[in-house]
Amino acid sequence: MSTDQERLSLAHALGARETLRPHLSPTPLRQYPRLDRRIGAQLYIKHENHNPTGTFKIRGGINLMHHLAGRGISGVTTYSTGNHGTSVAASARLFGLTATVVVPEGSNPLKVQAIRDAGAELIEHGRDFEAAGQKVAQLVEERGLYFVHPANEPHLIHGVATEFLEIVERVPDLDVMIIPIGAGSEAAAAITVLKQIRPQIEIIAVQAEASQAAYLSWKAGEIVTAPNSTFAGGMATGTAYPVPFALYKEALADFVLLSESELYEGIALAAHHTRNLTEGAGSACLRAAFKIRDRLAGKKVAVQMSGGNASGVELQKAMALPCLTDGTC
Incomplete structure (x- = not known):
């Protein structure tokens, strides 16, 4: 944050x-x-x-990744029901960052494919938005990724x-x-x-x-x-x-x-x-x-x-x- x-x-x-x-x-x-x-x-x-x-959401993603790239951050992660994840993935690729996006199981398949097409690693986890967030906390701990919160950013x-x-x-x-x-x-x-x-x-x-x-x-x-x-x-x-x-x-x-x-x-x-x-x-x-x-x-x-x-x-x-x-x- x-x-x-x-x-x-x-x-x-x-x-x-x-x-x-x-x-x-x-x-x-x-x-x-x-x-x-x-x-x-x-x-x-x-x-x-x-x-x-x-x-x-792409507006927010581009502005954030511009600033993160300037700070030397190389990888980000987030959780999303779809659109925020696509924005993070596409914006990260634009600035040369890697992205890992966690979505709830059973998410909109169009949005899931869009996240993959934008070059992100996609993980399906949990039944809802908040459960996907718990997986992101684990990824931050294990991989040292920057967490892009969907709202507190x-x-x-x-x-x-x-x-x-x-x-x-x-x-x-x-x-x-x-x-x-x-x-x-x-x-x-x-x-x-x-x-x-x-x-x-x-x-x-x-x-x-x-x-x-x-x-x-x-x-x-x-x-x-x-x-x-x-x-x-x-x-x-x-x-x-x-x-x-x-x-x-x-x-x-x-x-x-x-x-x-x-x-x-x-x-x-x-x-x-x-x-x-x-x-x-x-x-x-x-x-x-x-x-x-x-x-x-x-x-x-x-x-x-x-x-x-x-x-x-x-x-x-x-x-x-x-x-x-x-x-x-």
Whole structure:
């Protein structure tokens, strides 16, 4: 983990943008007139699913590996349900580091293959996110690898924060930002940028009812654990984490919880309205916008489309839903 000298700040986010500039282009921020009419708001979809690796997480990976390579670190390890692991693997290879990624048994096969394709050693261990983390602790002890925490890592968060710089530069009078939350790096990144530039903005987090540790922690005002059974890998965590929680426990305006059925509806709605194939967490914010449309009426709202790495089984289930053809839910 990074040292206390590297606290989260807007200045570090701006620095991360310069680090990322040779490697990533800004992702599209698009409006879809039919969505605006359905929600009754000006909706801006941030297509982080268009990034290399198909997710926002590559931003954090590149920024972190840039700094680790500068410190002479040669090998990293992490645990992941898929997207974070792919980011770590691809970013490590970009800077000449080795990567070992531990995923829970039965993880999304598309994401597992992507981690392997990015050149990482992949280990399947345990039933869930937290069990995979126990294996990583063993690898750190045995091999002396640098542990890339999926949330408690300032350089990673500063990289992710660059997406919010892109949003607020395009829509400086934004009223609402809707983000998905699992481990919390994106929530921390959004708060770091948006609350400094536009303090009155509402940041609303979206989480799965089946894995609501972040919501329960926010509600309790302290970190708690909770059951973790959602199919949506980007939200599949059973606890909150200290670094992002320290920010979002006070700065988030609200949470929206989605059932598993609603998460599948989000995938179908994204396909209908934007012609993008997303994963459950990737389109969760769009589904949440439909759910709270009365609250959003007349506002300028940015919606995070965080990832597009759904399995074939997930897509088949979503594409059988009526909202794929009628665009409503």
